[in-house]
Amino acid sequence: MKRTAILMLALLLLAAIGCGSNVQTDDPNVVFVDPNAVHGGEYGALYFESNGVQFGIYDETEAVLTALPAYRSTFTGKSCAFEGEDVSYFYAGFAITSNVIDGVGRITGITVSDDTVKTPQGLYIGMPEEDAAAAFPALRDADWNLVDGTAMLTVVIADGAVKEIVYSPAIAED
Numbered sequence: 587m588k589r590t591a592i593l594m595l596a597l598l599l600l601a602a603i604g605c606g607s608n609v610q611t612d613d614p615n616v617v618f619v620d621p622n623a624v625h626g627g628e629y630g631a632l633y634f635e636s637n638g639v640q641f642g643i644y645d646e647t648e649a650v651l652t653a654l655p656a657y658r659s660t661f662t663g664k665s666c667a668f669e670g671e672d673v674s675y676f677y678a679g680f681a682i683t684s685n686v687i688d689g690v691g692r693i694t695g696i697t698v699s700d701d702t703v704k705t706p707q708g709l710y711i712g713m714p715e716e717d718a719a720a721a722f723p724a725l726r727d728a729d730w731n732l733v734d735g736t737a738m739l740t741v742v743i744a745d746g747a748v749k750e751i752v753y754s755p756a757i758a759e760d
Contacts, residue, residue, distance in 0.1 A: 628735030634696045634753060635706045636677065643737040643755050647684040647691035651675065657682075667755070668694060679703030698751035705751060709741060713748040 629642035639653045651657065657675040665672040668685040672694070675682045679702040683695035704710040708721035718741065719726035730741045733756040742750035 629737035629753075630734035631707070632732065632734045632737040632739045632753060633706060634680070636680065636703075640706070641693065643694065643696070643753055644687075644692045647673075647682070647693055650682065650693060694755060696753040707739070709748060709751055711748055711751065715743050715746050715748070718743070718748050 629644070633640050633642040635641075637654055639650065641650045641653075654677070657677050659676045661674045661676070662671050663674075664670075665685055668687065670686055673684045673691075674695075675684070676699075679698065679700050681695075681697045681699060682693055683697070684691050685694045686692070687694075698705060698709075698711060701711045707725070709718055709725075713721075722732075725732045725739060725741060730743060732739045736756055738754050738756040740750070740752045740754065741748055742752075
């Protein structure tokens, strides 16, 4: 119940803050999903990129799916964090999870699923812990759970290597 109240407060805060993106690049090959039309969160450095498309937590799902190549499969199930159902879209090396928030499909999770994908932050599954710490020192300093705006990047380290990489909504701690 307490987690639901915190999540609702975070969503209300998002609505009050408005839209915009802190992510910028000079690379002409990078395609941004139009932040004025679809961006739903302030995820700062915690964005993901695939096929030259940069996106993150709370971006509009349909705009991202349209900008990316076709997904391989989907899965729908009852959401544990939001009302209704989550829909997961599976791509080679990663998955996007979406939920309807205030009538709009929004990205609520991005999970790297294998070692074929490297994140914009320089991380990949199987990467030695020391290399991950050198690639993204702020993440190591935050005990592998870094929050930037509305997004959180969680990296699970086991047996001295990166085992999981997950982008999710930032939730205030008690």
